[in-house]
Structure formats: structure tokens, C-alpha cells
Amino acid sequence: MGIELLVNLSYVAAAVLFIFGLxxxxxxxxxxxxxxxxxxxxxxxxxxxxxxxxxxxxxxxLAGVVAGGAIGALVARRVEMTGxxxxxxxxxxxxxxxxxxxxxxxxxxxxxxxxxxxxxVLSILIGGVTFSGSMxxxxxxxxxxxxxxxxxxGQRIFNILLIVAIIAASAMFTLNPATPIYLYxxxxxxxxxxxxxxxxxxxxxxxxxxxxxxxxSGLAACAAGLAINNIILIVAGxxxxxxxxxxxxxxxxxxxxxxxxxxxxxxxxxxATGAAAKIEGEAKAMTAEDAYYVLEAAASVVIVPxxxxxxxxxxxxxxxxxxxxxKNGAEVVYAIHPVAGRMPxxxxxxxxxxxxxxxxxxxxxxxxxxMETFDVAIVIGANDVVNPAAREMEGSPIYGMPVINVDMxxxxxxxKRSMASGxxxxxxxxxxxxxxxxxxxxxxxxxGNIIKAFN
Amino acid sequence: MEIVFxxxxxxxxxxxGFELINKVPATLHTPLMSGSNAxxxxxxxxxxxxxxxxxxxxxxxxxxxxxxxxxxxxxxxYMVTDRMLAMFKKKGGAK
Numbered sequence: 001m002g003i004e005l006l007v008n009l010s011y012v013a014a015a016v017l018f019i020f021g022l023x024x025x026x027x028x029x030x031x032x033x034x035x036x037x038x039x040x041x042x043x044x045x046x047x048x049x050x051x052x053x054x055x056x057x058x059x060x061x062l063a064g065v066v067a068g069g070a071i072g073a074l075v076a077r078r079v080e081m082t083g084x085x086x087x088x089x090x091x092x093x094x095x096x097x098x099x100x101x102x103x104x105x106x107x108x109x110x111x112x113x114x115x116x117x118x119x120x121v122l123s124i125l126i127g128g129v130t131f132s133g134s135m136x137x138x139x140x141x142x143x144x145x146x147x148x149x150x151x152x153x154g155q156r157i158f159n160i161l162l163i164v165a166i167i168a169a170s171a172m173f174t175l176n177p178a179t180p181i182y183l184y185x186x187x188x189x190x191x192x193x194x195x196x197x198x199x200x201x202x203x204x205x206x207x208x209x210x211x212x213x214x215x216x217s218g219l220a221a222c223a224a225g226l227a228i229n230n231i232i233l234i235v236a237g238x239x240x241x242x243x244x245x246x247x248x249x250x251x252x253x254x255x256x257x258x259x260x261x262x263x264x265x266x267x268x269x270x271x272a273t274g275a276a277a278k279i280e281g282e283a284k285a286m287t288a289e290d291a292y293y294v295l296e297a298a299a300s301v302v303i304v305p306x307x308x309x310x311x312x313x314x315x316x317x318x319x320x321x322x323x324x325x326x327k328n329g330a331e332v333v334y335a336i337h338p339v340a341g342r343m344p345x346x347x348x349x350x351x352x353x354x355x356x357x358x359x360x361x362x363x364x365x366x367x368x369x370x371m372e373t374f375d376v377a378i379v380i381g382a383n384d385v386v387n388p389a390a391r392e393m394e395g396s397p398i399y400g401m402p403v404i405n406v407d408m409x410x411x412x413x414x415x416k417r418s419m420a421s422g423x424x425x426x427x428x429x430x431x432x433x434x435x436x437x438x439x440x441x442x443x444x445x446x447x448g449n450i451i452k453a454f455n
Numbered sequence: 456m457e458i459v460f461x462x463x464x465x466x467x468x469x470x471x472g473f474e475l476i477n478k479v480p481a482t483l484h485t486p487l488m489s490g491s492n493a494x495x496x497x498x499x500x501x502x503x504x505x506x507x508x509x510x511x512x513x514x515x516x517x518x519x520x521x522x523x524x525x526x527x528x529x530x531x532x533y534m535v536t537d538r539m540l541a542m543f544k545k546k547g548g549a550k
Contacts, residue, residue: 018494019471025487026479032540035490039533042497046529049500055507060519064506068526075527076534081542087535088489091496095528099498101521105505108514115458214488214495221498226461228501234461235468236497242472243491247484338481345484352542358482359545 003051010048011232017041018236022243028358045232054109081353082310085343086141089134089210092217096130099123099220100187106227107177116227117174121186123223125166128190129197130216136198137209141342147203156264159196165189197263204307204384206342208251208262215244247344254338254364256390256401286437288449291413295450298375298411300331302367304404305347306340308381308416312443315354318380321447322356324454330375333360335367335404337385368405377409379430380443381416387428412436415443486539493532499525 018041024034055061079087103123106112112120139145166189173182201209218240225233252259295301303322309315322332334356340347348361371377379386382404389396390403406412407430414436430436439446479487502525505518 019475022472022475022487022491022494025483025490026475028480028483028543028545031483031486031543032537035486035533035536035540038490038494042494042499042529042533045497045500046503049503052504054504056509057507057515060506060515061503061522064502064519064522065526068523068528069530071523072527072529072531073534076531076538079535081539084485084489084535084539087531088485088492091489091492091528091532094524095492095495095498098496098502098521098525098528101517101524102498102501102505105510105514105517105521106501108510109505109508211488214492217492217495221495221501222465224498224501226465228504229457229461230501231461231464233497233501234464236494238465238468239472239475240491240495242469243476243487246473246476247488250481250484336481343485344488345481345486348482349485349539349542352539352544355542355544357545358543361482363481 003053007048007051008231010044011230011235014041014045014048014232015235017044018239022239081315081350082313083142084349085206085210085341085346086138088343089138089141089213092210092213093131093134093138095217096127096134096213096220098127099217099224100127100131100190102224103127103227104183104187106224107183109228112177114174116229117177119223119226121170121173123220123227124183124186125170125190126216126220126223128187129194130213130220132191132194133198133209133216134194134213136195137206137213140198140203141206149202150199155196155200159193162189162193162196166193200264201262203342204339205255205262207339207344207346208248208255208259210343211244211247211251212259213244215241215248218242218244251339251344254402256398283431283438284436285440286413288439288446289453291437291439292450292453294411294413295325295330295376296328296454298325298330300374301325301376301378302333302335302371302374302406302409304335304337304340304377304379304382304386304406305351306337306380306382306385307342307346308383308443310341310346310350310381312381314380314444314447315350315356317444317447317451318351319354319356320451322360324451328454333362333367335364335377335406336361337364337382337404340382340385364402364404371405371408372410374409376411376413377406379406379412379414379416380447383416383428386430388430388433389428393429406430407433407436410435413439415439415441415446417442482543486536486543489532489539490536493529493536496525496528496532499529 021038024030169185222237390398390401502521
């Protein structure tokens with residue numbers, strides 16, 4: 001009794017630390033300390049669990065911790081900031097598979113009653129979906145598999161059948177827990193479901209998917225906690241589950257789409273509604289030197305980064321240009337769209353890496369009202385998030401999505417590899433506007449050329 | 456009764472999670488995500504008991520793999536979050 005009480009009281013302390021840690025993550029000034037507070041909570045929870053009397057043998061625990069710790073530390077240290085989305089996806093997947101195994105192993109430790117069997121199935125299901133879904137997301141983000149949405153005829157029917165089969169297999173398992181075959185079927189189907197849920201989702205929708213998988217990994221831990229009757233798993237899992245759902249909601253709102261629309265239909269399904277008006281005009285290209293002359297005279301500049309900046313690893317040159325412009329007396333701010341990049345806050349991390357002060361990173365709603373006052377808007381590798389069609393072209397697939405209104409700035413420079421349309425495959429009337437100039441080429445190289453002109 | 460008790464904890468935690476995260480600014484969304492991702496590695500606590508309890512060979516194997524996977528999640532998640540947050544600086548601040 002004594003030890004059990006101590007363990008549970010320590011879990012309460014760990015939960016308090018998690019909550020404070022998350023709260024402190026709410027402000028850039030306290031965030032780093034908050035992360036440490038949360039890590040301390042984790043440390044207490046783990047160490048105190050080792051006192052549990054049911055643990056007889058420590059050698060396998062030690063082996064697992066040493067192996068996992070070494071891999072985790074190595075990856076965390078090595079990963080490039082541009083590779084952050086795939087790494088988060090990967091870690092999500094590991095958390096998911098761990099919960100699956102915890103649920104599975106719980107079968108052998110006790111005479112499970114029906115409630116526990118249901119929670120075991122839940123942790124296996126959610127853990128499995130999280131794992132395979134995260135692996136696909138990781139593949140798509142790291143471009144090991146094609147980022148395009150994969151859709152085939154009868155996909156929806158197949159998925160419905162799959163879910164029915166999962167429910168049936170889960171029920172069979174709950175009724176016959178001694179027959180392992182049902183368990184294996186449940187695991188296999190859960191893994192298949194995770195794959196099926198993520199393959200139809202395109203790269204530009206990845207912020208939503210990562211947030212959602214993040215939520216699932218928490219819910220999987222939560223279900224595993226219910227299965228083994230461990231309160232800290234339930235509390236921490238639920239906190240993460242809730243946080244992932246909120247991020248998912250924010251991302252969906254930023255794209256003006258519902259979650260089900262993101263999950264079950266690519267952009268193609270939406271674009272069937274009405275023919276978009278033909279875009280008239282010609283895109284006007286310009287050289288880096290011309291860009292320099294305009295920038296040299298500009299008093300205020302807004303930079304709008306997108307995924308292209310991450311691909312070109314251009315964040316450091318962007319910062320260099322910012323410094324030159326500031327030295328020249330211009331005001332420089334950044335406008336960040338909530339879904340720019342491949343995960344929530346992707347651009348902010350990249351610019352932080354390049355040492356850009358975070359109070360210069362403005363949210364869309366803060367920049368749009370004063371867009372007219374900017375002399376130059378520089379769009380770096382962004383496309384759909386600055387597409388004025390979202391505002392002016394009813395019938396465009398992205399009509400209604402909130403965008404950064406760069407076209408209202410006095411001059412717009414768009415850095416882009418080619419005239420190819422963005423991820424969503426939608427033409428961008430911005431490129432044909434009177435005040436828009438195109439800088440074709442690699443963003444990093446182009447920025448470098450402008451900087452050279454300054455010196 | 457125990458089920459009701461657990462359900463209560465679950466419900467309150469979810470509401471608390473919503474309240475906590477709603478106020479996080481967009482700038483911190485990536486660290487928030489990797490930080491909360493590290494917390495979801497709490498499943499490590501469950502894995503420890505499975506790996507060490509010596510119920511069956513299968514349970515030990517599953518538990519050990521789960522310990523390794525969850526540790527990657529925990530250590531990697533916290534470390535990378537810390538690395539990221541160390542980069543968030545305000546102008547005129549240290550450095």
C-alpha cells in the first residue's frame with residue numbers, strides 16, 4: 001500500500017508539471033522553461049514507476065531505455081529544422097506503436113474484464129492507426145513516397161467496409177479474448193486503416209494530418225492508460241489528444257475547409273463546382289537587379305514565406321536581406337499564413353533558426369489590414385496562401401480561404417521556380433496582376449543576387 | 456464505479472487540454488506539437504511494467520519494444536523541442 005500510494009501521488013505531481021509545462025509553452029519567453037518543466041514531470045513519472053512491485057526484472061527495461069534514448073537523442077540532435085515535420089511524424093508513429101504494444105501486453109498481465117478488453121482493443125486500434133498513418137505521413141513529407149493524393153475508385157466504400165470489419169473483429173476479440181487470431185486481425189486492419197486514411201491526403205494538407213496524428217498518439221496513450229488502469233497515462237494522453245485536436249481545428253479554419261473535407265476529398269473533388277473564370281494577362285518577369293532598385297527605394301517591406309523557402313533552405317539569406325533592408329532604413333516584417341509549410345508553425349521555426357526576432361513574425365490577421373501601406377511584398381516559395389482567387393473568384397476551389405492579400409501592396413515580387421501552379425493545382429491570378437513581378441529561379445540564388453546588388 | 460471515476464478524469468483532462476492549448480500563439484505551434492508529442496511518450500510508463508513484470512515471453516518482448524519506441528519518443532521529443540525553443544529570440548535579447 002505504501003509504495004502504491006507514493007507512486008500515485010508522484011503521478012499527481014507529474015500531471016501538475018505537465019500542465020504547467022504546457023501552460024508555459026504558451027509564450028515564447030517562458031516556453032523553453034516550460035518544456036523542461038514538462039520533461040521533469042516525465043522523469044518523475046518514469047523513475048517512480050520503476051518502484052512498482054510488479055517489476056521483477058530490470059534488464060529488458062534497461063536495454064529498451066538505452067537503445068531508445070540513444071536513437072532519440074541522435075535524431076533530435078541531427079535533424080535539420082527543415083526536416084522537422086517528418087521527424088515529428090516519425091516520433092508520433094513511435095508513440096503510437098508503443099501504445100499498441102502496451103495494450104497488447106496488458107492482455108497477459110491480468111484476467112481482463114470486458115471493460116478492460118474494450119480499452120485494450122481501443123489502444124491497439126488507435127495505436128495502430130497512429131503508427132501506420134504516421135509512417136505514410138513521414139514518407140510523404142520526406143518525399144520517399146509521392147506527395148500527391150492517392151485516390152482510387154471505390155475508396156470510400158472500401159474504407160466503410162474496412163471500418164465495419166474492424167468493428168466486427170474487435171467485437172469477436174472482446175467476446176473471445178483467448179483466441180489470438182482475432183487480435184491479429186484487429187492489429188492488421190488497424191494498420192491498414194491508418195494507411196488508407198493518410199494516402200488520399202495531399203502535401204499541402206499535411207499540417208492538418210500531422211496535428212490529427214499528434215492527437216491520436218495522445219489518445220492511444222490515453223486508451224492504454226485505461227487498459228492498464230494507470231491515471232498518469234490517461235491524464236497526459238488526454239492533454240495531448242485535446243491539444244492535437246485544437247491545432248487540427250486551427251489548421252482547418254485557416255483553409256476554410258471542414259475536417260471531413262480535408263480527410264476524404266482532395267482539392268480535385270471541390271474544383272468540380274463551376275468553371276473558374278479565365279485569367280487574363282501576362283506574367284512579367286524581372287531580374288534581381290531591377291528588384292534591387294525597387295527595394296532600395298522601399299520604406300516598408302513585407303516578406304511572405306512558404307514551403308518553397310524551406311525547400312530552398314533560404315531562411316538564412318532571407319534574414320541577410322532583412323538586415324540589409326533595415327540598414328537601408330526600411331521597415332521589414334514577415335507575414336506568416338497559418339498553413340504555410342508542412343506543419344503548424346513551420347515557417348516560424350525556420351526563421352527562428354535564422355535568428356529572426358519572433359516579434360517581427362506577424363499573423364495574417366495582423367498584416368492584412370495594413371497591406372496597402374507596404375511598398376513591396378516579397379513572396380518566397382508561397383503560392384496558394386497568397387492567391388487572390390480565394391477572395392475574388394467565386395468557383396475557384398480555394399474560394400473563401402483566408403489568404404494574405406499581398407496583391408494589395410504597392411509592388412509584389414514573387415520568387416518561384418517556374419509558372420507551374422501550386423500544390424493545389426490552381427492558377428494564381430496574382431502572377432498576372434499589374435503590380436506583380438516574377439523572379440524565376442531558386443529562391444536562395446535569387447535572394448543572393450539581390451543581396452549582391454546591395455553590396 | 457471505477458469506470459465512472461476514470462471517465463471523470465478523462466473528461467476533465469480533455470477540457471483542461473483545450474483551455475491550455477487555445478492560448479498558444481501561432482509562432483509556437485511547432486514546438487508545442489513536438490513538446491506535446493514528447494508527453495504522449497508517457498506510454499513509456501505503461502511499457503515499463505510490461506517489460507519488467509515477466510508475465511509471458513511475448514509480453515516481455517512487446518514491453519521491451521514498447522519501452523524502446525516510447526523512449527525515442529520521449530527523449531527525442533523533449534530534446535528537439537528544447538533545440539527549437541533555444542532559437543526563438545527577441546530582438547535585442549541575449550546573443
